Amino acid sequence: SLVGIVLLFIFIIIALFAPIIAPPLSDNPYQVPRMSWDVNPQPPGFPMSDDIREVYDFMGTEIKYDKAICGTAEGGYDIFYGLIWGTRTAFKIGLITVTVAGFIGVFIGSISAYFGGWIDEGLMRITDIFLSFPFLVAAMVLTTILGRGLDKVMIALIVFGWMGYARLIRGSILSAKEETYVMAAKALGVKDIKIIWKHLLPNTIFPVMVQGTMSIGSMVITAAALSFLGVGAPVGYADWGQMVSFARNWIIGAPGHAGQYWYTVLYPGIFIVLFVLAWNLIGDTLRDILDPRLRGEL
Structure with missing residues (x-):
């Protein structure tokens, strides 16, 4: 129960302070920013491309961070931003x-x-x-x-x-x-x-x-599955299933370099697993508290 509460508390903090942890670069905060136009994923710490920076500068947007902490997915989408704002999406769903x-x-x-x-x-x-x-x-x-x-x-x-x-x-x-x-x-x-x-x-x-x-965890997994299959959230929307979908062509890695793009699937996978685990643990705890037979009262 303590593990579930701690995990859920961490996710709540991430969701509440998402604008501070990952400042939006557009009017739609759920639109994952692109760090480059490169199709291939880039490793953690990849700096924002100069041409992308020029686009945001042209839009008059202040760039508060210019590196992909967790790397980029297919198409240059920032994985870290998708994870942080995807937490809000998971709670909403x-x-x-x-x-x-x-x-x-x-x-x-x-x-x-x-x-x-x-x-x-x-x-x-x-x-x-x-x-x-x-x-x-x-x-x-x-x-x-x-x-x-x-x-x-x-x-x-x-x-x-x-x-x-x-x-x-x-x-x-x-x-x-x-x-x-x-x-x-x-x-x-x-x-x-x-x-x-x-x-x-x-x-x-x-x-x-x-x-x-x-069931909250089950709903989030189902929504992620729909996004992975291409019928869920729009392309570029901050959703964990969307981030896993970006990794579908890179899970195995390049020929001769197995696991080269591990970060594209590992980070969103960890977030999904821990979020669902938190709700399942809390559900088990709630059942133990509310069921008098498990408390030995009946």
Whole structure:
């Protein structure tokens, strides 16, 4: 738990102070600056090319740093800048998609479980239909239909990401709605919506919170996969999947120089692994805290 908290704290600091750590060189801070026009990646410490410097000087942009600390990817894109601002992208994708998908799933699952009957049957069959689609393939197809862009990626992840929350909260409410306090509230004439909101959800929402915490990393990996496949973030957007995509032709290295371009895939890969690991560790900790059976209370 301590490792997860420390890792997450580090990523939060990086995201908050991104404009200081990697000052933007354009009006769009999520556009990764190019240190050169060279197709081949360049090693860490590569200085900004004179022709690129002239372009920024012409635009009246103050250049606060002129070296690629982590090297450059294919096309001269600065890896360090992509990693720092990609942290904000990862938080944006993970938090927004999980929050919205969780809200939709909780709403559908709670209504289905509480009222039962044909409502439960209809909503669960719709859920089963969505579950029948492979998550990554369905998200890729929908993103392709909607068009390339980070907002389209998040829409696709939300559309095919709410079903697990719906099933989880449904199972919890099905067992909780037979409890005495729910029966008493019904006998007193409390409205159904109020019973769900004030009595059932506060006592059944904890498994959903645990799943949501652990799903943040999964959403970030899926978004990175979509960017790697070319249907996610636009070219040059500060996204970890985009940075890995730039390295696809250089992972093995040049003939006779295996691993020559190690930095193109190592740095973004480490950021993705540590970010997902942080959320998984925190999710495990949250489960241990909220589950009384694991605390030995039951």
